[in-house]
Amino acid sequence: MQFNFNIYSYAESSDSHKGKKPKLVFGDAGWDSIRIHNKIARIIIEEGYGYKTDEITGSSPIVIKGLRQGDIDISMESWTDNIADVYEPGIEKGEIVELSVNYDDNAQGLYVPTYVIEGDSERGIEPMAPDLKSIKDLPKYKEVFKDPDNPSKGRIYGAPPNWFSDEVLRTKMETYDLNKDFEYFNPGSDTSLNTSIVSAYEKGEPWVGYYWDPTWIIGKYDMTLLKDEPYDKEKWENGFACEFPGVRVTIAVNKDMLETAPDVVEFLKNYETTTEINSKLLAYMQDNDGDLDKTVKWFFDEYEELWTKWVSEDIANKVKESTDSKGGKFGLSFKEFPKNFNIELGIYVEKLVSWLTRHFQGFFDGLAAIINWIVSGIRSILVTIPWFIFILLIFLLGWKMINWKSGIIYAIMMFLIGGLGLWNEMIFTLSIVITGVLISIIIGIPIGIHMSYNDKVEAFMKPILDGAQTMPSFVHLIPAMIFFGLGTVPAVFATIIYSTAPCIRFTNLGIREVPKEMKEAAYSYGSSSWQVLTKVELPQAMPTIMAGINQTTMAAMSMVVISSMIGSKGLGENVLIAINRTDVAMGFDSGISIVFLAIIIDRITQRISNEHKDI
Structure with a gap:
C-alpha cells in the first residue's frame, strides 16, 4: 500500500518542472527536537x-515509510534502534540513504526526579527512596511508586x-523479575509521558519511568537515570539485562535526493550536534x-x-543575512500576523x-479514588x-428490547469480539463507558433541570456547553492529565467533560417542551413543585432526556x-498501537x-428512548 502524504505540495516538485529546484519535504515525527532541526535545516x-x-x-x-516511498525527502532525527523494523529494510533495499549522525551521545532508561532520592529542602520535600541507586533497587520502594489502578503494586x-524501547522495557521487567512488584504502564504517547512527569514534578510526587536524553524535560528538570548493568552485547541479546546502548540518531534522505539536490546532501552530511546542545535548545x-x-x-x-x-562561507553569509533580527526570516512580514502582538490568554x-x-490536590486525589472505585467495581x-x-x-436484551433477530445479531457481534481475542479489552472499555455515562447523568440531569427553570442560568450555561462540545476532543485530555495524571481516572474524567453536555441540553429542552397546561393543571390540584417535577415534567420529558x-x-x-493517548486501557489502546x-x-x-x-449500545438506548415516547 502506498501512502500519499501531501499530493498537492509534492506534485509541485515533480520532474515535470524541468530546470526548477524540487520542493524538499521534511518529516515531522511529532517531538520538539525534530521540529527544531527541521526548522534550522529548512x-x-x-x-x-x-x-x-x-x-x-x-x-x-x-515518516520512515514516507521516506522510503519518496513522499518525504528528509528525516532530521531517525532514532534507528527504535524504528529498526522499518528503517533497516529501507537502508538494505537502497530506498534510504543515511547521510550523517546528528548525535549519538544520548541516554535512555528508567528515570526518577532527583528529589525522590535526595529530597528538596527548598520545596519541603523529604527523601522518599534514599537508597535508590539502580533498577534492581526498585522492588524495595514499590509502595513509594504506588499504582492507583492496582495499589498492591508500584507503577513504572x-x-x-x-x-523499540517498549519491547526492551517489557523484557527487562521479566528479566529483572519486576513484574511481581510493578505494573508496566503504557502512557499512550510521548506527549502523555511528558505530562505525567511534569504533573508529578510540579506536585513533588514520586515518579519512575522510561525517559531519554535529549529532551526539554531533562534540560529543565533535575532527573536521575537509575543505574543498570554496564552495556554488554551478550547481555543485551539475552533479555536486555544491561543499560541501553547509545542510539544513533541519524539524518536520512530518500535515495532520489542524491540526484535532485546534491548540494543539500553535502550540507546534511556535515550536520552534527550533541545531546547537550539539544537539551539546551529544548x-x-x-x-x-x-x-x-x-x-x-x-x-543561530x-x-x-x-x-x-x-556550509560554505557564501551560504553562511546568505543565512546570516536572512536571520538578521532586524528583518529577514525572523523579522516583520506583511504576509503574516505580527508575532510580537500576542494575546496570551492560555497563560x-x-x-x-x-x-x-497546588491548593486542591487533596480534593482531586479523593475524586480520583471515588472514580477508580466505581470503575473497578463495574469491571x-x-x-x-x-x-x-x-x-x-446481550441476546436476551436485544430480543426483549427490539426483536429476536436483533438479539441474534448482537450476540454474534459479542462472540466475534471474543473471537478476535479482545474480550478483556472490551470489558475494560465498557467499564469506562458505563462509569462515564453514569456520572454524566448524575451531573447532567440536575443541571438541565435547573436550566429549564431559570433563563439566566440557561444563558450562562449555553456558551459553556457550546465550548465543551465544539472544542477539539483532544483538548479535554489536558486538564484530565494535569489533575489526575495518566490512566483510567483521567480517561473517565475526559469522557465526563465531553459527554455531559448532551445530557444537560436534552434535559433542559425536554422540560421546557412540557405543555404549560399540564403543569398548571397539576398546580391547580394542589401539587407541590417537587411533585410537578417528578410526576409531570420528568415523565413527559423522558423521551427527550x-x-x-x-x-x-x-x-x-x-x-x-x-x-x-493518556494511558487508558481497552480497545482504544489497541487502536493506538495499531x-x-x-x-x-x-x-x-x-x-x-x-x-x-457502539452499535449494540446505540440500538438498545435508542429503543429505550422510543419506548418512552409511547408512554
Whole structure:
C-alpha cells in the first residue's frame, strides 16, 4: 500500500518542472527536537541554497515509510534502534540513504526526579527512596511508586507503544523479575509521558519511568537515570539485562535526493550536534512558551561557530543575512500576523490550573479514588460474568428490547469480539463507558433541570456547553492529565467533560417542551413543585432526556480511542498501537470491535428512548 502524504505540495516538485529546484519535504515525527532541526535545516536550505521546503507530520514509522516511498525527502532525527523494523529494510533495499549522525551521545532508561532520592529542602520535600541507586533497587520502594489502578503494586511508566524501547522495557521487567512488584504502564504517547512527569514534578510526587536524553524535560528538570548493568552485547541479546546502548540518531534522505539536490546532501552530511546542545535548545523552547522561531533564532546566534562549519562561507553569509533580527526570516512580514502582538490568554488558564493543582490536590486525589472505585467495581462485576452468559444476556436484551433477530445479531457481534481475542479489552472499555455515562447523568440531569427553570442560568450555561462540545476532543485530555495524571481516572474524567453536555441540553429542552397546561393543571390540584417535577415534567420529558442519554453514551464511546493517548486501557489502546505500527490487521480488529460495541449500545438506548415516547 502506498501512502500519499501531501499530493498537492509534492506534485509541485515533480520532474515535470524541468530546470526548477524540487520542493524538499521534511518529516515531522511529532517531538520538539525534530521540529527544531527541521526548522534550522529548512532555513539554511531555503535561504542558502534556494530550495522550497515543506513538512509532513506523522509518527516515526510513518515518516520512515514516507521516506522510503519518496513522499518525504528528509528525516532530521531517525532514532534507528527504535524504528529498526522499518528503517533497516529501507537502508538494505537502497530506498534510504543515511547521510550523517546528528548525535549519538544520548541516554535512555528508567528515570526518577532527583528529589525522590535526595529530597528538596527548598520545596519541603523529604527523601522518599534514599537508597535508590539502580533498577534492581526498585522492588524495595514499590509502595513509594504506588499504582492507583492496582495499589498492591508500584507503577513504572513505559515507553510509547511501537518504540523499540517498549519491547526492551517489557523484557527487562521479566528479566529483572519486576513484574511481581510493578505494573508496566503504557502512557499512550510521548506527549502523555511528558505530562505525567511534569504533573508529578510540579506536585513533588514520586515518579519512575522510561525517559531519554535529549529532551526539554531533562534540560529543565533535575532527573536521575537509575543505574543498570554496564552495556554488554551478550547481555543485551539475552533479555536486555544491561543499560541501553547509545542510539544513533541519524539524518536520512530518500535515495532520489542524491540526484535532485546534491548540494543539500553535502550540507546534511556535515550536520552534527550533541545531546547537550539539544537539551539546551529544548529547555530554551519550553521557557519561551514553545516559540519555535525564537528558539531557532537563538540557535543561530548562540551556535554560529557550529553551524557555519556545515556550509560554505557564501551560504553562511546568505543565512546570516536572512536571520538578521532586524528583518529577514525572523523579522516583520506583511504576509503574516505580527508575532510580537500576542494575546496570551492560555497563560492565565495555566496559572489557574496550577493554582488549583497546588491548593486542591487533596480534593482531586479523593475524586480520583471515588472514580477508580466505581470503575473497578463495574469491571469486577462484568469480569465475574462468564463469557457465554454475557453473550446470552446481550441476546436476551436485544430480543426483549427490539426483536429476536436483533438479539441474534448482537450476540454474534459479542462472540466475534471474543473471537478476535479482545474480550478483556472490551470489558475494560465498557467499564469506562458505563462509569462515564453514569456520572454524566448524575451531573447532567440536575443541571438541565435547573436550566429549564431559570433563563439566566440557561444563558450562562449555553456558551459553556457550546465550548465543551465544539472544542477539539483532544483538548479535554489536558486538564484530565494535569489533575489526575495518566490512566483510567483521567480517561473517565475526559469522557465526563465531553459527554455531559448532551445530557444537560436534552434535559433542559425536554422540560421546557412540557405543555404549560399540564403543569398548571397539576398546580391547580394542589401539587407541590417537587411533585410537578417528578410526576409531570420528568415523565413527559423522558423521551427527550433518553435521547440525550443516547447521545451522551455515543459521545463516551467516541472518547475511547482518544483517551488511549493518556494511558487508558481497552480497545482504544489497541487502536493506538495499531496506528503507531501501521498494523492494518490489528487496527481493523480493534476498530470493528469498537463499532460492534457502539452499535449494540446505540440500538438498545435508542429503543429505550422510543419506548418512552409511547408512554
